[in-house]
Amino acid sequence: MTTLNEVAARAGVTPATVSNVLRNRGRVGAATRERVLHAVKELGYRPHLAARALAEGRAPTFALMVSSIANPFYPEFTLAAERAARTSGHFLIVCNTNDDQETGRAYLEQIAGTLSEGVLVTNAELVFDDLRATAERGTPVVLCMWERPDDPPGLPCVAVDFRLAGALAAQHLLDLGHTRVGALVGSRSTHDDGAPFGIHGARRDGFVERFSAADDAQIVAEFICESDTIRGGYDAARRLLKAHPDVTALYATNDLPALGAMHAAADMGLSVPDDLSVVGITDIQLARESRPALSTVAVPTEEAARMAVDLLRELIDRAPRASRGNPGTPMRVTSAPVMVPRASTAPPRTRDQRTRSSLRKR
Amino acid sequence: MTTLNEVAARAGVTPATVSNVLRNRGRVGAATRERVLHAVKELGYRPHLAARALAEGRAPTFALMVSSIANPFYPEFTLAAERAARTSGHFLIVCNTNDDQETGRAYLEQIAGTLSEGVLVTNAELVFDDLRATAERGTPVVLCMWERPDDPPGLPCVAVDFRLAGALAAQHLLDLGHTRVGALVGSRSTHDDGAPFGIHGARRDGFVERFSAADDAQIVAEFICESDTIRGGYDAARRLLKAHPDVTALYATNDLPALGAMHAAADMGLSVPDDLSVVGITDIQLARESRPALSTVAVPTEEAARMAVDLLRELIDRAPRASRGNPGTPMRVTSAPVMVPRASTAPPRTRDQRTRSSLRKR
């Protein structure tokens, strides 16, 4: 392994000069620079990142805590975060907590501040206390997808207005003429402990408020999804549709359960969207690729990732070493979610059509 | 930030002793150990990973190069690799090259050896020369999903017998009684340059060999998938089915295109598996969750990840610092892939049934 020293020796200068050349600091003569660069190339020198981190007192990576890389939303977010991090000169260490609090804590303990300069968190699976602790220890932490802009978490964060997202979904169904619908509320929070941040609370409330505000419109039933997965949505939808066969549309607080609801409908002989409309939230890639394509409320993932990295950088610059005095807990809000109508929603059948539809079922 | 020194001062010992206590090296008196541990807890000391890495001459992370985290296979593999890495005491830095050679090279240049002790590579998107270069520079590299056990890449690797996978898919179709089928061959290799490692070559060959060996059986057409995605499979399947409406089954060299093929069939009014059987390779999670569930050849992802990490560790231990003399390029082979029949495959209709089926199409 080639070191700075070796390069310096080769070029007939001191390590300091080599360092200066490599990072464009301080003034260096053109001739020397030339010689140094040559030596670098010749020896195939590559700076030792750990050494540099130690000397600089900063690390070249960010840590991204995700609760479960199995949920396709996270890879998508990760991708965006990684891009953003790289433009900021950082690598991204993906810390998969696998929904396990202990694992998350371990990552935080070990990585934060020593291997990573800052921590990005996509979910509140981790108890806030741990996050606050690391923040107070001097490692900036940014929450990436806070769901309630109206209710800051007391930690720097990027918020997305998920209540609005829910409202948009409601409006979409209303616009199509649906008056009797069901809701599938995802809730995978292991650590709910009645905390103010029940995972999908805002998404639910937004939908319920808007939908209920309309004349004649009624949410016939709300079912909880055991898990925020296709399977979870499938099971919940089946139960809901069995209990309330008269609903003409289903709202799910996330795309995966919405996809599951479509499968459930298919298995029950209902055609989507003719017999049943389905709408979700997020607009993960699968939503575009499902059959029929899922109508959903798109959430600005890319933007959120970018903003989160930006915010993290600001926090780092702001608190160079010692962050005495509360540095504040800034909150950024992304642009609004937007409804993306696709093939899984349509006006409800008229009574006439419904009869026909029933006949078609075996 | 608390340092070893501070802890030492607090406990009334020297840093060396603290270090010894923390890593269970050297003999330390029970009483001192007690005091040290106490001080550690009291001060909330956490070792500085970068400093440790520098002092030890080794890093606490592995790098995982993936070509595209957007393809759900990679997150699944990543998950497995991360688990394996953690049991080995390493963090996993996920390096998403986004199918870009330059990005990949940049990661390799910067991370390998200085921030990561070893490199795991899931694809040959990176030119082998770069990988060999880093390996020769002293940072172990392991290829994770080499597709041809019979043709080692000249780099340490974990191989999966994808030729057999293809053969199993063929056998499955044969067993069901299909005699006229089509093949969708994925090929996303940007850097094909006629290299011996055409991305899905083995998967194709295995299928073709086995299927063609059967009497009366014929592969009516092979179409290339432009991209290894649902979309890619959709397009290719449409073209194939238009040109050859008589095939009773489709084989795709990967699950995503297979899923796309199912969508194409649906859009063309064909019912799967009644009018058309579809089989893929890999068994990603989506395969289980699609409607109908996809019949596919499951590949031992978890096992491959585990073996790759094990192999990496061995290489690291074997070549403590200077790896003079070819350390060899070991290859491990996972257990065999296995056919997982699900709902997307069935015996072809008899002529009689086919007629009925045609009638049902609008």
Added chain:
DNA sequence: GTGAAAGCGCTAACAA
């Protein structure tokens, strides 16, 4: 059992 000292590879004042 515990301490002293050197050094991992690099950066960052400050001198020259």
Added chain:
DNA sequence: TTGTTAGCGCTTTCAC
């Protein structure tokens, strides 16, 4: 413009 000198926080011989 370049060199000198200290470290960054930790590990690791080797004495004591």
